[in-house]
Amino acid sequence: MDVDLTKGLALLEKTKNFDWAQDIHSFESEAEIVAEAGTLKLLKFNPQKMKARKPVLLIPSFINRHYILDLLPEKSLLQFYLNSGFQVYLLNWAEPQEEDQYLTFKKLFEVHLDYLFSKIRHVSKVQDFHIVGQCLGGSIGLIYSLLNPRHVCSLGLLTTPIDFNFGGQLKDWARHETLHLEKFIEARGNAPWLWMQLGFLGLKPTQILTKYIQFFKRRNETHFKRNFLALETWSFDNINVRGQFFLTLIQDFYQKNSWMNEKGFQLGSKNLQLANLKTPLFILNAEDDHIVPVESTLKKEHVPQVKSFKKFQVQGGHIGALIGSYSKKNIWPEMISWTLQIEKKVSPNEA
Amino acid sequence: MESQIEKVINQLTSSDLFLRTVATFINFNSYRKIILRHILEKILKDLELPVRRDQERLLALVQELEIRIKKMQLKDEAMSSLDSTLNESRLMPLRNRQKVIKNKKALPQKRMN
Numbered sequence: 324m325d326v327d328l329t330k331g332l333a334l335l336e337k338t339k340n341f342d343w344a345q346d347i348h349s350f351e352s353e354a355e356i357v358a359e360a361g362t363l364k365l366l367k368f369n370p371q372k373m374k375a376r377k378p379v380l381l382i383p384s385f386i387n388r389h390y391i392l393d394l395l396p397e398k399s400l401l402q403f404y405l406n407s408g409f410q411v412y413l414l415n416w417a418e419p420q421e422e423d424q425y426l427t428f429k430k431l432f433e434v435h436l437d438y439l440f441s442k443i444r445h446v447s448k449v450q451d452f453h454i455v456g457q458c459l460g461g462s463i464g465l466i467y468s469l470l471n472p473r474h475v476c477s478l479g480l481l482t483t484p485i486d487f488n489f490g491g492q493l494k495d496w497a498r499h500e501t502l503h504l505e506k507f508i509e510a511r512g513n514a515p516w517l518w519m520q521l522g523f524l525g526l527k528p529t530q531i532l533t534k535y536i537q538f539f540k541r542r543n544e545t546h547f548k549r550n551f552l553a554l555e556t557w558s559f560d561n562i563n564v565r566g567q568f569f570l571t572l573i574q575d576f577y578q579k580n581s582w583m584n585e586k587g588f589q590l591g592s593k594n595l596q597l598a599n600l601k602t603p604l605f606i607l608n609a610e611d612d613h614i615v616p617v618e619s620t621l622k623k624e625h626v627p628q629v630k631s632f633k634k635f636q637v638q639g640g641h642i643g644a645l646i647g648s649y650s651k652k653n654i655w656p657e658m659i660s661w662t663l664q665i666e667k668k669v670s671p672n673e674a
Numbered sequence: 675m676e677s678q679i680e681k682v683i684n685q686l687t688s689s690d691l692f693l694r695t696v697a698t699f700i701n702f703n704s705y706r707k708i709i710l711r712h713i714l715e716k717i718l719k720d721l722e723l724p725v726r727r728d729q730e731r732l733l734a735l736v737q738e739l740e741i742r743i744k745k746m747q748l749k750d751e752a753m754s755s756l757d758s759t760l761n762e763s764r765l766m767p768l769r770n771r772q773k774v775i776k777n778k779k780a781l782p783q784k785r786m787n
Contacts, residue, residue, distance in 0.1 A: 441748055528679075529676050533676060
């Protein structure tokens with residue numbers, strides 16, 4: 324069992340005392356930790372029957388816990404990939420330690436992810452793999468695809484912000500000049516999760532109240548209660564954000580809007596630009612997303628050179644669109660079939 | 675009603691006055707922490723005692739080194755497996771040739787028997 328997940332698992336343990344929450348999924352025991360780089364962990368899950376030739380790497384957002392991608396057995400994108408015959412790798416960002424405050428994006432890609440993703444190629448004996456990134460995990464996948472195009476077979480961006488000029492109220496807060504961000508991080512090391520959580524709650528301040536009123540009204544519905552509890556457990560089980568990651572997020576993404584700049588996103592001495600992206604791409608947008616508004620996500624006109632571009636748009640919020648029942652029935656199967664098609668196109672001889 | 679409350683709160687939290695007030699409060703706290711830490715570190719360094727931040731930095735560097743070593747080991751593994759495959763492929767014709775030779779020798783004996 325993961326040491327850094329003790330808090331989250333303790334919470335899950337508590338919730339298990341309620342008989343209607345018996346099935347809350349704890350998938351960590353099924354995973355094999357194939358590699359560790361500092362606090363980052365790479366988890367591997369094997370399908371019962373392998374159908375896809377290349378594995379898929381799921382990258383959750385680095386400001387949240389990773390188990391949102393496998394929240395409940397019936398609300399699990401990870402399980403869906405496994406049932407579709409993919410070998411799945413999951414990047415666990417884990418709770419950052421004090422020493423993680425110095426980890427910059429440059430070092431993350433040059434050292435940590437370089438090792439972890441090499442391990443995927445080594446273990447699975449493949450040259451490339453699929454990447455599916457959720458929210459800011461998509462930004463990580465995008466950067467990796469630009470740095471190592473030959474190692475990425477396809478890229479999926481699930482509610483990932485790209486054009487931060489349309490970043491909603493978070494953008495207004497992040498661009499306010501009076502806050503001395505560097506001093507904020509210097510004083511605290513890693514960005515405290517409470518600040519982030521307050522920011523998200525502040526976007527829709529009345530939502531928490533209406534949510535609990537709704538919960539009270541539907542308290543006798545077992546299915547609803549179970550889903551509600553699982554999602555609430557996740558959304559209040561936060562992690563601090565690595566100090567330098569937080570600075571990159573605010574300064575490069577929100578303030579400079581790097582992806583939309585002529586210079587692009589600066590990673591050390593490299594300028595990464597969307598114009599150089601050629602990896603087959605699919606995106607999933609949520610129509611009612613107040614954290615990543617639809618306008619801020621990637622559009623075909625941003626990457627006209629990408630030949631295989633697929634867009635899914637779903638009604639729902641930031642998380643609802645990702646793991647809701649509509650997505651499970653209609654969008655996930657399409658994501659899988661698109662991924663398999665890309666596999667065939669990219670390497671038809673391996674079939 | 676709900677949307678109106680939300681609108682009012684959003685207007686308030688987006689207002690320059692609100693943001694400036696919050697930022698001033700956060701900045702004050704940040705500077706207070708930094709100054710206190712600098713004073714404490716100065717005292718500890720004067721006493722030739724280790725400072726926590728230096729230990730953290732060192733730990734980060736050690737971790738980086740550890741990962742780089744793991745990456746080298748991975749490369750080494752990949753190279754050695756490549757080597758063994760190459761060697762096998764070089765040896766294959768020889769083995770095959772030996773088998774062929776053995777078979778050739780065995781053939782007349784079998785016929786004689």
